Amino acid sequence: MSGDILGAFAGALASGAVRVVDLTHTLSPDFPVIVMPPELGQSAPFRMERISRYDGGGPAWYWNNLSFGEHTGTHFDAPIHWYTGRDLPLNSVDTLPPADMIAPACVIDCSRQASEDADFLLTVADIVKWEEQHGSIPARSWVLLRTDWSKKSAAAYANLHSDGAHTPGPDAEVMRFLVEERGIIGFGTETIGTDAGQAGHFTPPYPAHHYLHGAGRYGLQCLTNLDRLPPTGAMIVAAPLKIQNGSGSPLRVLALVQERSTR
Amino acid sequence: MVLSRARQSYDGVVLAVPVTVPYQRYSIETAHWWMGKALRALADGAGISHRDFDGFSVASFTMGPDVAVALTQHFGLSPRHIDHVPMGGAAGIVSLRRAARAVQAGDADIVACVAADTNQVDTFRKTLANFSRFAQDASYPYGAGGPNASFALIARHYMDRYGATREDFGKLCVAQRDNALKNPNALMKKPLTLEQYMSARPIAEPFHLFDCVMPCAGAEGFLVMREETAVSLGLPFVRLLSAIERHNAFAEDPVQVRGGWVVDRDELYGMAGSTPGDMDFVQTYDDYAVISMMQFEDLGFCAKGEGPDFVRQHTFTVDGSFPHNTSGGQLSAGQAGAAGGHLGLTEAMRQLLGTAEGTQVKDAKLGLVSGFGMINYDRGLASAAAILARAS
Amino acid sequence: MTGPFLKPKRKNPLARTTQPLLPPQARSRKAHGLTLAAATGRFMLQCCGECGRYTYPAREACPNCLSSDLTFRDAPTGGSLLSETRIEVTSDPYFREHMPWRTGLVQLDCGPIVIVHLHGGCGGPGSQLKLSLQLDRAGQAVFFAKPVSETPHMEDDPQWREMTADPKHRRVLITDGRSPLALPMAQALKKAGAARIFVGVADRWKPLDQQALLAAIEGVEFVDLDLTSERSVQELAMDIGAKVEILVNTADHVRPAHLFDAGAANAAREAMDHTVMGLMRLAQAFGPVMRSRGADGAAGAVAWVNVLSVHGLSNVPQFGVHSAAHAACLSLSQWLRTELRPGGVRVINTFTGPLDTEWFQTVPPPKVAPKAVADAVLDGLKRGLEDIYVGDVAKDIEARLFDNPKAVEREAGQ
Numbered sequence A: 001m002s003g004d005i006l007g008a009f010a011g012a013l014a015s016g017a018v019r020v021v022d023l024t025h026t027l028s029p030d031f032p033v034i035v036m037p038p039e040l041g042q043s044a045p046f047r048m049e050r051i052s053r054y055d056g057g058g059p060a061w062y063w064n065n066l067s068f069g070e071h072t073g074t075h076f077d078a079p080i081h082w083y084t085g086r087d088l089p090l091n092s093v094d095t096l097p098p099a100d101m102i103a104p105a106c107v108i109d110c111s112r113q114a115s116e117d118a119d120f121l122l123t124v125a126d127i128v129k130w131e132e133q134h135g136s137i138p139a140r141s142w143v144l145l146r147t148d149w150s151k152k153s154a155a156a157y158a159n160l161h162s163d164g165a166h167t168p169g170p171d172a173e174v175m176r177f178l179v180e181e182r183g184i185i186g187f188g189t190e191t192i193g194t195d196a197g198q199a200g201h202f203t204p205p206y207p208a209h210h211y212l213h214g215a216g217r218y219g220l221q222c223l224t225n226l227d228r229l230p231p232t233g234a235m236i237v238a239a240p241l242k243i244q245n246g247s248g249s250p251l252r253v254l255a256l257v258q259e260r261s262t263r
Numbered sequence B: 001m002v003l004s005r006a007r008q009s010y011d012g013v014v015l016a017v018p019v020t021v022p023y024q025r026y027s028i029e030t031a032h033w034w035m036g037k038a039l040r041a042l043a044d045g046a047g048i049s050h051r052d053f054d055g056f057s058v059a060s061f062t063m064g065p066d067v068a069v070a071l072t073q074h075f076g077l078s079p080r081h082i083d084h085v086p087m088g089g090a091a092g093i094v095s096l097r098r099a100a101r102a103v104q105a106g107d108a109d110i111v112a113c114v115a116a117d118t119n120q121v122d123t124f125r126k127t128l129a130n131f132s133r134f135a136q137d138a139s140y141p142y143g144a145g146g147p148n149a150s151f152a153l154i155a156r157h158y159m160d161r162y163g164a165t166r167e168d169f170g171k172l173c174v175a176q177r178d179n180a181l182k183n184p185n186a187l188m189k190k191p192l193t194l195e196q197y198m199s200a201r202p203i204a205e206p207f208h209l210f211d212c213v214m215p216c217a218g219a220e221g222f223l224v225m226r227e228e229t230a231v232s233l234g235l236p237f238v239r240l241l242s243a244i245e246r247h248n249a250f251a252e253d254p255v256q257v258r259g260g261w262v263v264d265r266d267e268l269y270g271m272a273g274s275t276p277g278d279m280d281f282v283q284t285y286d287d288y289a290v291i292s293m294m295q296f297e298d299l300g301f302c303a304k305g306e307g308p309d310f311v312r313q314h315t316f317t318v319d320g321s322f323p324h325n326t327s328g329g330q331l332s333a334g335q336a337g338a339a340g341g342h343l344g345l346t347e348a349m350r351q352l353l354g355t356a357e358g359t360q361v362k363d364a365k366l367g368l369v370s371g372f373g374m375i376n377y378d379r380g381l382a383s384a385a386a387i388l389a390r391a392s
Numbered sequence C: 001m002t003g004p005f006l007k008p009k010r011k012n013p014l015a016r017t018t019q020p021l022l023p024p025q026a027r028s029r030k031a032h033g034l035t036l037a038a039a040t041g042r043f044m045l046q047c048c049g050e051c052g053r054y055t056y057p058a059r060e061a062c063p064n065c066l067s068s069d070l071t072f073r074d075a076p077t078g079g080s081l082l083s084e085t086r087i088e089v090t091s092d093p094y095f096r097e098h099m100p101w102r103t104g105l106v107q108l109d110c111g112p113i114v115i116v117h118l119h120g121g122c123g124g125p126g127s128q129l130k131l132s133l134q135l136d137r138a139g140q141a142v143f144f145a146k147p148v149s150e151t152p153h154m155e156d157d158p159q160w161r162e163m164t165a166d167p168k169h170r171r172v173l174i175t176d177g178r179s180p181l182a183l184p185m186a187q188a189l190k191k192a193g194a195a196r197i198f199v200g201v202a203d204r205w206k207p208l209d210q211q212a213l214l215a216a217i218e219g220v221e222f223v224d225l226d227l228t229s230e231r232s233v234q235e236l237a238m239d240i241g242a243k244v245e246i247l248v249n250t251a252d253h254v255r256p257a258h259l260f261d262a263g264a265a266n267a268a269r270e271a272m273d274h275t276v277m278g279l280m281r282l283a284q285a286f287g288p289v290m291r292s293r294g295a296d297g298a299a300g301a302v303a304w305v306n307v308l309s310v311h312g313l314s315n316v317p318q319f320g321v322h323s324a325a326h327a328a329c330l331s332l333s334q335w336l337r338t339e340l341r342p343g344g345v346r347v348i349n350t351f352t353g354p355l356d357t358e359w360f361q362t363v364p365p366p367k368v369a370p371k372a373v374a375d376a377v378l379d380g381l382k383r384g385l386e387d388i389y390v391g392d393v394a395k396d397i398e399a400r401l402f403d404n405p406k407a408v409e410r411e412a413g414q
């Protein structure tokens, strides 16, 4: 690769050769948040209270106060979020290496299986099958699980029943495999968590959190527009807020996609 | 306990210069304006300066925030006897009694007794709303009907118990209207028939429109002095023969059927050396006809419960069998607030002075004036009466 | 005799909404002894500690013996009518809109003579009557006399309706459909003739246990309402604010936490957000429109009900956060009461002991069934109460607080 890479990149952006896809949901009070058993601490939903809107509180300006939990809306999980990552260096969002904020993505399309079974689990076999088509997952890349779950209405999206949430996710073995065998930088989903709705019953419980953060890797959840990404080749820009000792944060997740026609 | 001795007489106490400042339905002026007019008329009538009044007695509902002493500065008076008598319909006689004792004792020579109230557009409502603590707590919040509602309860009970009818009340109202038509100062100037009375719109059952007085602005006044003072000033006068007052009598009666007159009436007539039958006219406090009826009974013109029958036997007109409220009374002359309690006195003075003109009762020598007032909660608390006589 | 209160016609959108007015409000300080009684539906009069006689109107000394030992004591409610009137003309703007108005003079069985508002079903003088102390639209105590035995449509008497907050033909908002109180409350309101029952539900994406049972009640309509979201509350008020005549705030958030727990501040904040701040958001969104509709026809806005924990009156450590949150709610509701009074809208606080629900599972009985709370609220609306104590625990704490608040504090948690 020669010379002016960023100049060429700017040109590609300007020409439309590189398209920017927004993988982020709008932060709004109505967006479902993770539900924990009620006697446990709860993540605060997104709330916005007006400071002023060209009125007595501020005659010429409009602004708001916000409140929300770190794990609200489309958000980023840092290693410190899970006990397995608690002693790692650089494990919180403020110490996150900036280079890790930009990385390539492999998109595994399981939308058909998820539409048939809300409890669909991604397995190593699915990865093997995907790699047969698209090649081996490169180290330090994101693996994004496409389920089209983001297209569901709020109730179907949360899909809560008396025995808890029923949403797709990875099984324990595939998470161990992706982290240890493939060395991925992180795992992303369209659902409320990186883990499946019933993952509390897995061994270990919540395996995505367990393995990812235990190895200093990251999670992205509540993603959308994964159907607009190619299986390989997209670059993900995911820069969480620099919150001191923060375990995660809502963020704007962007994907850079090179148009096939211009290749 | 030593029992009270006989009341001392009112010998030598006279009243002079009856003053009525013609009433107005509504006034933009204050009570002070009306008092000033009355004081001026008293001074003019006596042919002296108002500074010569060394006694001043005032009654008013609307003089606030002033008290009596403030009014001395307002009007340039310098009295040595001063009185504020906030007793509504009893205020006239109570003022008179106190003034009489003051001039008898030499505490004052000439006491100007004045009652005045204005009636601005919202005066009546404000007066009602702030009338008394008990009224505020326990009667006004119940429909805010004011005295109409309170006296309606008394009237309804009186009708149930003694067989009075609306026609009986109507007869008194119609007779007073007849009298009022002879009084150029009366606010009511149209004749009233019993049919009109009966068919008028209801106000608070059993009261209809013509059972109720019309609040207005106005002032009444008179002078109290010793006989020799009147003679030295060359003023015609009438004599005070006797006077009584009694407050909160018969508190145990569940509903008011009588006033305090009953307690003291023997003394009233005894001091005057007269009997009810000697009276040439009677001025009752007529906020409602039922109260006049009660006064006929309690002042001995008939027995308790015979009021309705008594009304059916007399005409109550100036030239009739029992001249009563000859000026038209408050019902037809108007109720100028606290001045309503002085109205009967000034009219009685004119009758006895022979200056009543159109309403003059022939050969009037002796008259009874009665006062009543202050419906603090469920009943009128203050009652008073006086007997006045022609000078000679 | 009283005719039935029929469903009011739809309002003419071209006509100005009648502005609320209040009956005369001025009272002496002593007279508020009656307010205290009326607020809880009791009938009390001043009674002399020395000679034992009841007295009225409220005063500072016994007219019989001049003792100043005059305390308000429960009194027999019977009396006989001495006289009556029907007022057709008044100088007061509030009563002017309610003419004619029937009042009477009553001799109480215990002695005093009282002027009363007279129910239309009462017979004439000589009739025996049953008296109560009511709070009128100004929130001030007044005597109301009714016939001793039930007459047809007794609760529909227009003067009685001014003293109460009857749900008949009124539209009600139950703020938290997830509360165990929501279902029995909706059922009771329906039975009482409520025209519509809006049931607020937060996080509609979460399952609602009682959805089917609630939906089966005719007139129930689910609405989005999340008391922790200003926007949600505001948006609902924009939709239905002008249609809510009775608001029943069933919101609660019981989470056990010890004061020294690391997470206690979060628990407290969450509880405050759901309860105190929720009430604040509701007040801001629904308060002004309800206040303005206090005289909007015969079934205008009339009541705001808060279901509060009796522990808000005195903290119990087992539910320390809950107690603190409800103490704050109580304070806020007093403020709200003052603000709604100009509209003649009464704020009813329903104090309940521990409910028989999951969050009070470990509390020994007696506990309060949700239906008992609903029944008490309905009773309070129909009788026009201001403070209701539901269940043995709440009644016990009320009585003990009246007796000695320090003892309640010291014994808490023992």
Ligand SMILES: [Zn+2]
Binding pocket: C048, C049, C050, C051, C052, C053, C062, C063, C064, C065, C066, C067
């Ligand atoms: Zn006593």
